Amino acid sequence: MLEIKIEKTTNPKPIPDKDNPLVFGTIFTDHMFEMDYTDGKGWHDPRIVPYHNLELEPSAMVFHYGQEMFEGLKAYKTEDGRILLFRPDKNIERANHSNRRLMIPEIPEDIFMEAIKQVVKIDEAWIPTKEGTSLYIRPFVIATDPFLGVRPSYTYKFMIILSPVGAYYPEGLDPVKIWIEDEYVRAVRGGIGEAKTGGNYVASMASQMKAHEEGYSQVLWLDGVERKYIEEVGAMNIFFKINGTVVTPMLNGSILSGVTRRTCIELCKSWGVPVEERKVSVDELEEAARTGALEEVWGSGTAAVISPVGHLRYEDDVFQIGDGGIGELSQKLYDTVTGIQLGKIEDKFGWTVEV
Amino acid sequence: MLEIKIEKTTNPKPIPDKDNPLVFGTIFTDHMFEMDYTDGKGWHDPRIVPYHNLELEPSAMVFHYGQEMFEGLKAYKTEDGRILLFRPDKNIERANHSNRRLMIPEIPEDIFMEAIKQVVKIDEAWIPTKEGTSLYIRPFVIATDPFLGVRPSYTYKFMIILSPVGAYYPEGLDPVKIWIEDEYVRAVRGGIGEAKTGGNYVASMASQMKAHEEGYSQVLWLDGVERKYIEEVGAMNIFFKINGTVVTPMLNGSILSGVTRRTCIELCKSWGVPVEERKVSVDELEEAARTGALEEVWGSGTAAVISPVGHLRYEDDVFQIGDGGIGELSQKLYDTVTGIQLGKIEDKFGWTVEV
Known part of the structure; x- marks a missing residue:
């Protein structure tokens, strides 16, 4: 494995009130990890350096053709x-899955893992400890060739930056309101929906702003082909508890394979709760809500962990879930996942990795 | 209108053999245009400055959430x-159409046009004059907020860079081979296909590399819903001459509205050639090729202008178009469009704008 060179900052920033990060993803720590890729040479020069601005040609391909990949995970x-760290191997696996779809060269898993550990260790003092807070880790790759033709870049930069964060949603664990989008589409099978890349997020913004104006936190996407089946929330995967069974959309090529999604499925199964990964139509949900069979709805994601959904809207129909509060299973999942993440609950699954 | 400040370079680069730019989009001129956007203040500080590297925080939103828009046009x-300039008003109109979809603030048309003219004028000496060459103009916007939450950015940078270019395809006006893609999907209605943005281009790269390996220049995309109807080539729109009628896929929300596409339609109509903008299925094409009704196929785009297609492949079927050479109408379109662009043919349509 390549050796990671370390250059510590000589000018550390004062750590802001790190236990009260008011806004997600605005404060960055003293250091960052960087590694370059050059065609024919591969990934080279892994290093931890003071957090600094990037200098790029205006013709750098990332600005024009969207060749960019990111990941998100947390340190506690x-x-x-x-x-x-919570299941970092799954993020590394998914990053390379995204890279393959985006024609970005894969990153060796050993150096990726080591980079996360070392950069977190160096900025250890920045990890907040108040309940609901953590150090958000953002690995990402950008294409850097100064070239205006359309083809995969020959050069890339891989970076990891760190940000102390609180709750992703201002609501915290209070149930959020979700808008089921019937006009815009986030992704379609055969496209880039299962890759964690900018193009999927910019595609979601118009719809998200529309939902915000109507007082909804997030948008729930339907499939791009029939606009009938539930896909994901963009920042989260989605789960429904219907008549005692947990149901979540199956991975179909346009849904992101969430690490927290996988964790929810494995935990529920370990508790003997039946889980189905399959197609879920809006019609089925409406029917389940009408008959009272829809007991709980929650989103799962690294940023928000578990986010209970109290209220869904599809076209002109609004349905409240349960009594509008957090459901029993949602609460249990939240307590268990965060308990394991914080080392308060025994990690029977071997999910946590100590730095 | 805001005044454009000008700072000329004190260190001009030697102009390389500008009449023989071997590779598209690798050489950039001495100057660039820049303008910033700040929420609450709008677009401000338009300026022409020496071509220079950009300095951005690694958390700048463009690196993570793909909020980026570009355009392409040429000066002769x-x-x-x-x-x-050739129909720059259409590029400006389309840029703002893209901006709206991508939640990027619109750019005032007057300053946009003036910026193009002034920056081209300053680097006038870089415009190549050999046949088939031109000065490629690349306006683009990137989101610059240093923020990891998903929402439209509050700050942006708009730039225009210039590159002397030759033919986009090494083939020049020789017919290219096109692969009809049946696995990957570029865009879907409700998505961002009609916006000129990075996400659509990175989505195309895996398929394009597969086609290249098989000896094909470009990929022809099918619709994302039924994978049955022809959409576009990614870097070009597509035209078919079937039994004397020109047919091109109708704009459906997932196809880019090309300026050269529009030009081809208007020219054909002015010549009395019937033109249909409608759905075109692969089945219809195969049938037309089989019976000999498929007389010509060409792509249209700013980079390549008119690019005759000699050969289409769909799954295991290969069909040659006409005798494999450039068709009569394709040649007439190429001669007329480039003739008007170069001021050799009278511009009855008022398409050209003098700088």
Whole structure:
């Protein structure tokens, strides 16, 4: 494995009130990881350096043809002072899955893991400890060739930046309101929906702004072909508890394979709760809501962990879920996942990785 | 209108053999245009400055959420020394159409047009004059907020860079081979296909590389819903001459509204050639090729202008178009469009704008 060179900052920033990060993703730590890719040479020069601005030609391909990939995961500080990562191997696996679809060269898993650990360790003092807070880790790759033709770049830059964060939604664990989008489409099978890349997020913004104006936190996307089947929320995967069974849309090529999604499925199964990964239509949901069979709805994602949904809107129909509060299973999942992440609950699954 | 400040370079680059730019989009001129957007203040500080690297935070939203828009047009030097732009108003209109879909603030048309003219004028010496060459103009916008939450950025940078170019395809006007893609999808209605943005281009790269390996220049995309109807080539729109009638896919929300596409339609109509903008299925094409009704196929785009297609492949079927050479109408369109662009043919339509 390549050796990671380390250049520590000589000018550390004051750590802001790190236990009260008011806005998600606005504060960055003292250091960052960087590694370059050159065609014929591969990934080279892994290094941890002071957090700094990037200098790129205006013709750099990332500005024009969207060749960019990102990941998101978190580091937690336990009460006894250990630093835990939650299933980082799954993020690394998914990053390379995205890279393949985007024609970005794969990143060796060993150096990727080591880079996360070392950069988190160096900025350990920035990990907040108040409940609901963590150190958000953002690995990402951008295409850097100064070239205006359309083809995969020959050069790339891989970086990891760190940001102390609080709750992703201002609501915290209070149930959010979700708008089922019937006009715009986020992704379609055969496209780039299952890759974690900018193009999927910019595609979601118009719809998200429309939903915000109507007082909804997030948009729930339907499939691009029939606009009939539930896909995901963009920042989260989605789960329904219908008549005691947990149902979530199956991975179909246009849905992101969430690490928290996988965790929810594995936890529910370990508790003996039946789980189905399959197609879920809006019609089925409406019917289940009408008859009272729709017991709980929640989103799962790294940023929000578990986000209970209290209220869904599809066209002119609004349906409230349960009593509008957080459901029993949603709460149990939240407590268990965050408990394992914070080292408060025994990690029977071997999900946490100590830095 | 805001005044454009000008700072000329004190260190001009030697102009490389500008009449023989071997590779499209690799050489950039001495100057560039820049303008910033700040929420609450609008677009401000338009300026022409020496071509320079951009300095951005690694958390700048363009690197993560793909909020980026670009355009492409060309400037030509006529034999009598005038500088002509070709239908720049259509590019400006389309840029703002893209901006609306991508939640990027619109750019005032007057300053946009003036910026193009002034920056081209300053780097006039870089406009190549050899046949088939021109000065490629690349306006683009990127989101610059240093923020990891998903929402439209509050700050943006609009730039125009210039590159002397030759033919986009190494084939020049020789017919290209096109692969009809049946696995990957570029865009779907309700998505961002009609916006000129990076996400659509990165989505195309995996398929394009597969086609290249098989000896094909470009990929022809099918619709994302039924994978049955022809859409576009990614870098070009597509035209078919079937039994004397020109047929091109109708704009449906997932196809880019090409300026050269529009020009082809208007020219054909002015010549009395019937034109239909409608759905075109692969089945119809195969049938037309089989019976000999498929007389010509060509792509239209700013980079390649008119690119005759000699050969189409769909799954295991290969069909040659006509005798495999350039068709009569394709040649007439190429001669007329480039003739008007270069000021050699009278511009009855008022398409050219003198700088």
